[in-house]
Amino acid sequence: MAHRPFPADNHARPAPLSTYRGPMLIRRETRADVEAIRAVHTAAFAKAETPHKVPVEATLVDALRADDAWLPALSLVATDSDGQVVGHVVGTRGWVADAPVALGLGPLGVLPAWQRRGVGSALMHAVLGAADALDEPLVVLLGHPDYYPRFGFRPAVELGVTPPGPWGPQFFQARPMSAWRSSIGGAFAYAKPFNDL
Numbered sequence: 001m002a003h004r005p006f007p008a009d010n011h012a013r014p015a016p017l018s019t020y021r022g023p024m025l026i027r028r029e030t031r032a033d034v035e036a037i038r039a040v041h042t043a044a045f046a047k048a049e050t051p052h053k054v055p056v057e058a059t060l061v062d063a064l065r066a067d068d069a070w071l072p073a074l075s076l077v078a079t080d081s082d083g084q085v086v087g088h089v090v091g092t093r094g095w096v097a098d099a100p101v102a103l104g105l106g107p108l109g110v111l112p113a114w115q116r117r118g119v120g121s122a123l124m125h126a127v128l129g130a131a132d133a134l135d136e137p138l139v140v141l142l143g144h145p146d147y148y149p150r151f152g153f154r155p156a157v158e159l160g161v162t163p164p165g166p167w168g169p170q171f172f173q174a175r176p177m178s179a180w181r182s183s184i185g186g187a188f189a190y191a192k193p194f195n196d197l
């Protein structure tokens with residue numbers, strides 16, 4: 001059979017976006033990334049009605065980095081072909097019933113010009129894979145129920161894990177990992193900087 005790696009007319013192949021600029025890499029953050037990460041969350045979480053206000057998500061990342069709950073292996077950036085940071089996600093130590101058996105995930109942010117091109121998904125898969133490799137039993141987040149179930153998240157209450165605030169069960173989600181065990185259950189607690197929001 002003839003080898004046909006691509007269709008004869010490459011123009012017939014759907015391009016992700018006309019502005020696609022090349023490959024993307026996911027890696028751990030370095031000290032040199034701190035300002036770029038802040039800029040990502042500032043832009044990603046900016047509100048139209050208060051465009052000059054620094055969103056809490058941007059300052060939260062700095063506060064988490066200064067906290068004991070920070071896990072350097074779980075702060076990941078996505079970079080474009082020029083090495084510029086276009087997205088960031090972080091998982092920090094969380095607790096279920098006072099036991100350090102969960103991660104709190106977030107913030108997750110992608111520069112607006114880079115959204116809907118798979119950057120957020122790549123960051124999610126990378127941070128979940130890293131968490132699994134580190135034998136973290138559970139990853140917890142507060143997020144949109146349309147977005148996170150595709151990464152294996154479901155209402156945390158289904159796993160017997162309850163939220164630290166009056167949040168709808170569809171928003172307080174958890175992903176059980178390979179090290180999950182059904183004896184885990186109870187109230188979830190985020191790292192302290194989340195409580196200071």
Ligand SMILES: CC(C)(COP(=O)(O)OP(=O)(O)OC[C@H]1O[C@@H](n2cnc3c(N)ncnc32)[C@H](O)[C@@H]1OP(=O)(O)O)[C@@H](O)C(=O)NCCC(=O)NCCS
Pocket residue numbers: 044045108109110111114115116117118119120121122142143144146147
């Ligand atoms: C949410 C976010 C991280 C997703 O990253 P992304 O790179 O745009 O996502 P992906 O390209 O991997 O996935 C795209 C899919 O996610 C969903 N999605 C992405 N952004 C969305 C949004 N703002 N609202 C609803 N669904 C969204 C859509 O289903 C989309 O698929 P579609 O393009 O076929 O409609 C990014 O849009 C972002 O930074 N938003 C602002 C900050 C934020 O809300 N963070 C999450 C807090 S819970």
